[in-house]
Amino acid sequence: MTASSPGTTPSSSGRSGPVPAPRPKFAAAARPELADTRMRRNLRGATAALRGREAAAAAETADWEDLREAGRAIKDDALLDLDSHLEELERAVTEAGGTVHWAADAAEARRVVTGLVRATGAKEVVKAASATTREIGLNDALARAGVTVRETGVAEMAVQLGEDAPSHLLSPAAHRDRAEIAELFRRAVPAAGPGLADDPEALAAAARAHLRDRFLRARVAVTGANFLVAETGTLVLLESEGNARMCLTLPETLISVAGIDKVVPTWDDMEVFLQLLPRSSTGDRMTPYVSSWTGVTPGDGPRALHLVLLDNGRTRALADEVGRAALRCIRCSACLNVCPVYERTGGRPYGPVHPGPIGAVLTPLTRGVESAADASLPYASTLCGACADVCPVKIDIPDMLVHLRGKVVESRRRRPVPTPEMALMRGLAWTMGDPRRHEAAVRRGARWARLLSRGGRIRRLPGLLGKWTEARDLPAPPPESFRGWWDRTRA
Amino acid sequence: MRVALSVACFDDVLFPGTAKAVTVLLERLGHEVAFPPGQTCCGQFHWTAGYHREAAGLARSHSAAFEGCEVVVAPSASCAATVRDDYPKIARTARDPGLARAAEALAVYELTEFLIDVLGVTDVGAYFPHRVTYHPSCRSLRILGVGDRPVRLLRAVRGLDLVELPSAEECCGFGGAFAMKNADVSVAMVADKVRHVRDTGADVVCAVDDSCLAHIGGALSRLRGGVRTMHLAEILAETGPA
Ligand code: SF4
Numbered sequence: 001m002t003a004s005s006p007g008t009t010p011s012s013s014g015r016s017g018p019v020p021a022p023r024p025k026f027a028a029a030a031r032p033e034l035a036d037t038r039m040r041r042n043l044r045g046a047t048a049a050l051r052g053r054e055a056a057a058a059a060e061t062a063d064w065e066d067l068r069e070a071g072r073a074i075k076d077d078a079l080l081d082l083d084s085h086l087e088e089l090e091r092a093v094t095e096a097g098g099t100v101h102w103a104a105d106a107a108e109a110r111r112v113v114t115g116l117v118r119a120t121g122a123k124e125v126v127k128a129a130s131a132t133t134r135e136i137g138l139n140d141a142l143a144r145a146g147v148t149v150r151e152t153g154v155a156e157m158a159v160q161l162g163e164d165a166p167s168h169l170l171s172p173a174a175h176r177d178r179a180e181i182a183e184l185f186r187r188a189v190p191a192a193g194p195g196l197a198d199d200p201e202a203l204a205a206a207a208r209a210h211l212r213d214r215f216l217r218a219r220v221a222v223t224g225a226n227f228l229v230a231e232t233g234t235l236v237l238l239e240s241e242g243n244a245r246m247c248l249t250l251p252e253t254l255i256s257v258a259g260i261d262k263v264v265p266t267w268d269d270m271e272v273f274l275q276l277l278p279r280s281s282t283g284d285r286m287t288p289y290v291s292s293w294t295g296v297t298p299g300d301g302p303r304a305l306h307l308v309l310l311d312n313g314r315t316r317a318l319a320d321e322v323g324r325a326a327l328r329c330i331r332c333s334a335c336l337n338v339c340p341v342y343e344r345t346g347g348r349p350y351g352p353v354h355p356g357p358i359g360a361v362l363t364p365l366t367r368g369v370e371s372a373a374d375a376s377l378p379y380a381s382t383l384c385g386a387c388a389d390v391c392p393v394k395i396d397i398p399d400m401l402v403h404l405r406g407k408v409v410e411s412r413r414r415r416p417v418p419t420p421e422m423a424l425m426r427g428l429a430w431t432m433g434d435p436r437r438h439e440a441a442v443r444r445g446a447r448w449a450r451l452l453s454r455g456g457r458i459r460r461l462p463g464l465l466g467k468w469t470e471a472r473d474l475p476a477p478p479p480e481s482f483r484g485w486w487d488r489t490r491a
Numbered sequence: 492m493r494v495a496l497s498v499a500c501f502d503d504v505l506f507p508g509t510a511k512a513v514t515v516l517l518e519r520l521g522h523e524v525a526f527p528p529g530q531t532c533c534g535q536f537h538w539t540a541g542y543h544r545e546a547a548g549l550a551r552s553h554s555a556a557f558e559g560c561e562v563v564v565a566p567s568a569s570c571a572a573t574v575r576d577d578y579p580k581i582a583r584t585a586r587d588p589g590l591a592r593a594a595e596a597l598a599v600y601e602l603t604e605f606l607i608d609v610l611g612v613t614d615v616g617a618y619f620p621h622r623v624t625y626h627p628s629c630r631s632l633r634i635l636g637v638g639d640r641p642v643r644l645l646r647a648v649r650g651l652d653l654v655e656l657p658s659a660e661e662c663c664g665f666g667g668a669f670a671m672k673n674a675d676v677s678v679a680m681v682a683d684k685v686r687h688v689r690d691t692g693a694d695v696v697c698a699v700d701d702s703c704l705a706h707i708g709g710a711l712s713r714l715r716g717g718v719r720t721m722h723l724a725e726i727l728a729e730t731g732p733a
Pocket of ligand 1: 280328329330331332333334335336358390391392393394395
C-alpha cells in the first residue's frame with residue numbers, strides 16, 4: 001500500500017487526483033503498528049543504536065552547546081528575512097545557469113516536476129532519497145504521468161520494492177531488519193542473486209549493480225537538498241551511499257525539490273551544519289558523501305538544473321509565532337530516535353509527511369488542525385521532553401505541542417454542542433476554581449470511587465476515564481483526604 | 492522556617508500519604524508547616540491538554556492561594572515545574588501581566604530541591620530497610636533538572652538498598668491526557684517500565700511524582716507485580732524503630 005497523497009489538504013488546491021479517504025487519528029493508526037512485534041523490535045534496535053552513536057558524537061565535541069546555539073541562531077536569522085534570502089538564492093541560481101520554480105503547494109510542485117520530466121521526453125527517472133518529494137507525493141504523480149521512478153537508495157528501494165510506506169525520516173526502512181530487506185532484494189532484484197548476504201555493504205553493492213546501467217542510461221534525476229546557500233545559489237546534499245551523487249552527476253537534467261525553509265544565507269553557515277547534521281542524524285563526524293553543486297558547467301554534469309522551491313504550508317507555519325521555530329528543523333531525525341512514542345509506533349501513524357516528534361508539530365503547523373487526524377498529532381506525545389534535549393537546533397517541541405493543543409481546543413470551542421471532553425474539562429475547571437466547590441466535589445467523588453473499588457483498587461471506571469482502566473488499576477481513595485487529615489490533626 | 496505546602500489535587504484525594512509524610516518530615520527537621528486552604532489545582536492538566544483559558548483561571552487562583560508565602564514546597568515535580576516553567580507561558584498566552592508577576596513572586600521548590608538546596612540536608616534521619624529503585628520522572632529530570640538530588644537523599648537513608656533501574660530515564664507513558672487519548676501506546680510504554688522495575692528485584696519503586704507512580708503502580712497492580720510504589724517523601728519520613 002502506498003501512502004495517500006498528502007497534497008490534497010483543504011488549504012491547497014484539491015483539484016488534482018482523487019480525494020483520499022480521511023486518515024485515521026494517531027491512536028487508531030498506532031494500534032496495528034503496536035501489534036507488529038517484529039516491526040517494534042527492528043525499530044527499537046535501530047533507534048537504540050542511533051541514540052548511542054548520536055550521544056557519543058555530541059559528547060566528543062567540546063563546543064557542542066555552542067554549535068547548537070549557532071545553528072539555532074543561523075536558522076532563526078534565515079527565517080526572519082526569508083523572502084530576501086530566497087530572492088538572493090533565485091538570483092544566484094539563475095546567474096549560475098539554473099532555473100528556479102516556485103510551488104505554493106504539493107499539487108503545484110507535482111505539476112512543475114511532471115511538466116519538466118515530460119519536456120525531456122524521458123520515460124524513466126532516477127531518484128535519490130528526499131523527504132520533500134515524499135511530502136508532495138511525487139512518485140505517484142510521475143507514475144500517473146507514465147514515468148517510471150527508480151529509487152536509488154537501499155532503504156528507498158526496499159520501501160519501493162516492498163510497496164511499503166516509509167517509517168523513518170532518514171532510513172525509511174528502519175522498521176525492517178536486514179534479513180527482510182535481503183529477502184526482498186533476492187526476490188525482486190535479479191542482479192542480487194539467491195546468495196545475497198544481509199550485511200549493509202552487500203545490500204548497497206546489490207543495489208548499485210542493479211542500478212548501474214539505469215544510472216548510465218538515465219537522462220533525468222530527481223533529488224532533494226539538505227541546504228540551499230543563498231549567496232552562491234549552491235545546493236548541498238548529505239548522504240551515506242553515494243547514489244545521490246550519481247543522480248547529481250550522470251543525468252542530463254537534474255531536478256531538485258526543496259522546501260523554502262532549507263535556505264541558509266552564506267557558505268560560512270555550512271561550517272555549523274556540516275558538524276551538527278551528521279552527528280545528530282547518524283552519530284558520524286562527517287557524512288560519507290557531501291555534494292554541493294552550483295548551476296551548470298558545460299561539459300561537466302547535468303546540462304539543465306531546475307530547483308523547485310516548495311512552500312506547502314511553510315509560510316503558514318512561519319506566521320505562527322510559537323510554531324515558526326519548527327522551520328529550523330534540519331531533518332536530522334535525532335528526535336525520532338529518542339522518542340518513546342515513535343519507538344513503539346514507527347512513523348506511519350504520523351501521516352504521510354513527517355514522522356516522529358517533529359512531524360507531530362510540522363504537520364499541524366503546515367496543514368492546520370481542521371482534520372481529526374491532524375488535530376490528533378499534537379496529542380501523540382507524553383511531553384517527556386527527550387526530543388527538545390537532543391534537537392541540534394534547539395526546537396522546543398513539547399512547548400510547540402502544548403501550543404498546538406491550545407489551537408485544537410480553540411477550534412473546538414466554536415462548535416454549537418460541546419464535545420464530552422470539552423464539557424468535562426470546563427466543568428472540572430469551574431469546580432476547581434473555588435476551594436469550597438472543589439472540596440464538596442472531592443468528597444462526593446471519593447465516595448463514588450470507593451463504591452467502584454474492590455480490595456482497595458478500581459479496576460473499571462465509567463465514561464472517558466474508562467480508557468485508563470483498560471490496562472491499569474487506580475487506587476481507591478482512602479477514607480480521609482489530606483485536607484481532612486490536616487483539619488483533624490493540625491488546624 | 493515556615494513552609495507552605497502545595498498539595499497536588501489528586502494527591503489530596505488519592506495519595507494523602509505523600510503530603511502527610513512531607514508534613515511529618517519537615518516538622519521532624521524543626522520547621523513549621525502551613526497548608527494554605529485556598530489551594531485546589533495548579534492547572535497543569537488543563538494547560539497541557541490545550542484548555543489554556545481554563546488553565547489561566549486555575550493559575551490565577553493557585554498563585555493567589557500562596558500569595559505572601561516565604562517558600563512553597565510541592566512534593567510533586569510536575570506541579571512545581573508547572574508553576575515555575577509554565578506559568579510565564581500561561582500568563583503570556585492569556586496576556587495577563589498580573590499573573591506573570593504573581594507567578595514570579597512564588598518561591599516554589601520541589602521537595603528534594605528544598606531539602607538539599609534550601610535546608611542543606613541530605614541525611615534526613617530516615618530508616619527504611621528495603622530494596623528500593625528510583626524512577627526519575629520526566630518533568631523532574633528535564634524541566635526542573637533535579638538531577639541526582641533524590642538519589643543522594645535515598646543513599647543517606649539507613650538500611651536502604653538502592654538498586655539502579657534499567658532505562659531509568661525513559662518516560663513511563665503517563666503524560667496526563669496521553670494516558671487516555673493514546674491508551675494503547677501508553678500501556679505499551681508502562682509495560683516496558685514495569686518490566687524494568689521487576690527486573691531490579693526491588694520491593695519498592697519510588698519517584699517524586701505520584702502521577703507517574705499512579706501509572707506504574709496501576710500497571711503493577713493489574714499484573715499483581717508484587718512491587719510497591721511509594722513517593723520518595725514517604726520513604727524519607729520513615730524512621731523505623733527508635
Ligand atoms: S526537530 Fe530537531 S531533532 Fe528533530 S529532526 Fe528536526 S532538527 Fe532533528
